[in-house]
Every structure is written in C-alpha cells, then in structure tokens.
Amino acid sequence: MNRHFRLMILVFALSLAAGCATNPITGETELMLLSEDQDVQIGRQYAPEIEKQMGGRIPDQAIQNYINSVGQKIARVSHNQSFKYEFTALQDKSVNAFALPGGYIFITRGMLLSLQTEAQLAGILAHEVTHVVARDVANAMSTQIGIELLLSAVTSEKTPQTALTVAQLGTQIMSLRFSRQDEREADLGGLDYMIAAGYNPYGMVECMDMLAALNEQRPIEFLSTHPAPENRSAYLKQSIMTKQISLPNTIIGKEEYTTAVRSRLN
Numbered sequence: 001m002n003r004h005f006r007l008m009i010l011v012f013a014l015s016l017a018a019g020c021a022t023n024p025i026t027g028e029t030e031l032m033l034l035s036e037d038q039d040v041q042i043g044r045q046y047a048p049e050i051e052k053q054m055g056g057r058i059p060d061q062a063i064q065n066y067i068n069s070v071g072q073k074i075a076r077v078s079h080n081q082s083f084k085y086e087f088t089a090l091q092d093k094s095v096n097a098f099a100l101p102g103g104y105i106f107i108t109r110g111m112l113l114s115l116q117t118e119a120q121l122a123g124i125l126a127h128e129v130t131h132v133v134a135r136d137v138a139n140a141m142s143t144q145i146g147i148e149l150l151l152s153a154v155t156s157e158k159t160p161q162t163a164l165t166v167a168q169l170g171t172q173i174m175s176l177r178f179s180r181q182d183e184r185e186a187d188l189g190g191l192d193y194m195i196a197a198g199y200n201p202y203g204m205v206e207c208m209d210m211l212a213a214l215n216e217q218r219p220i221e222f223l224s225t226h227p228a229p230e231n232r233s234a235y236l237k238q239s240i241m242t243k244q245i246s247l248p249n250t251i252i253g254k255e256e257y258t259t260a261v262r263s264r265l266n
Ligand SMILES: [Zn+2]
Pocket: 127, 131, 178, 183, 186, 226
C-alpha cells in the first residue's frame, strides 16, 4: 500500500475514533485528532525517552514523592480525573517544566532550584496540569509533529526503527510550541486549580515574575517553549482580585519547600 493511501486510511479511522471534544477549561468545542486513550498511550510510550534525554530522574525518592504529592493535590481538583497523573523531577539543569499527553508531567532540577515555596511549585504544576486537561500537548503534537509519525511509534511493534522514531520525536516534543491563547488558559485555569487545592495564588504570580527576571539574564527554557503572553502577572493578579479568597488560610509552604527540596538538592 502506498504511503499516501495508508495516511488517508489512518486519518479516516482517527476521525471516526476521535473527532470533536469539549475543552473543559474554556467550554469550547475543538477538533481533536486523538482520543483520550491515545493521549495515554503516547504519554506512556514517550515518557521514558524524555526522562533519558533530560538526564534521568533525580535519584532521591523523598524529592520525587514530595513533587508528586503536590502535583496530585492539583490533579485531584482538575476537570479530568480519568488520566493517571504522574509528576517527575528530572536531573536537567535547564529551568523548565513540561507535560506529555495523558498526565505525564516533568519538572527540572533547574526549575526546582529557582523556586522558593510550595505554592510556587504548585503554580508551575497547575499550569502543566491545565495543558494536559485542555489536551494542548496532544493537539500540538498531532499538528506540529504529524499524527502518522506520532502513532507509528505507538501502534507498531517494538523494532529498532520504532525506538529510533521515539528518540527523534523526543527532541521535537520538548520544543513544541503552544499558542499565546493556550498559555493564557493554562495560567488562568491553573490558577483556579491551585486555589481549589488550597494554595496561595500569588505563588503563580511570583513564578512568572521570577522567570521573567531570570529571562533578562539568559533565555529561560520554560519561556522559550512557552511563548510568553504579555503581562502574565498582571492578568493573574487581576483574576485573583475577582475571587473571594481568604489569603491567610492559603498554603505558601516556604519551610516545607526548603526542607523537602532545596536543602536536599544543594
Ligand atoms: Zn505552558
């Protein structure tokens, strides 16, 4: 069968399987080329490759458990409970965080060392959870990498060729770009999640200010793959002001973060 014909069949099969889906963050209907099951399959397939390319996991189970416990608090209040969320800290020195479809979320050593409080960590993880829930990653992968290539690495049997494809795509996945609109939604949706999980929402504002300041010194990876919308902290502050929050009762967790992460990384 020629390649073009196979692609047509694949696209047809996918349009039957997937089609449109409602984005729970915006309530809008979006064309989705992948089903949620495929999101999970893709995430599961690519997660080990991403870990490998980013220097592996930080070899400290206490740090991993802490990151995961903060992440699970956010995941529990998200719009999509069917994904099995997993939060992993990676050795890479870049200042970055990113997500794979289906709930695989990563944060780097460089980012962990740039943060000061648990609320800031929650802000970064909430931003990534929102990308997963809105299925921005799956969308970006299917349009920017190509759905045929993407699925060829998932559906076909494990061959050396498959392994090569996964390795090559791993690099591309880390340079996926989202639209400004997606970023704004991930910020504001993530803000709602962190508030629902009991965190001080200014943690996210502080993150954005910190990243913007670091970015003045050198390009920050998180901001290069996430085209920064203008006035991030301004629209976050504005959104916080419209909500009824008893700030003294929210979690900041500076000591907790220092003990659980900073002191162990240094
Ligand atoms: Zn983002």
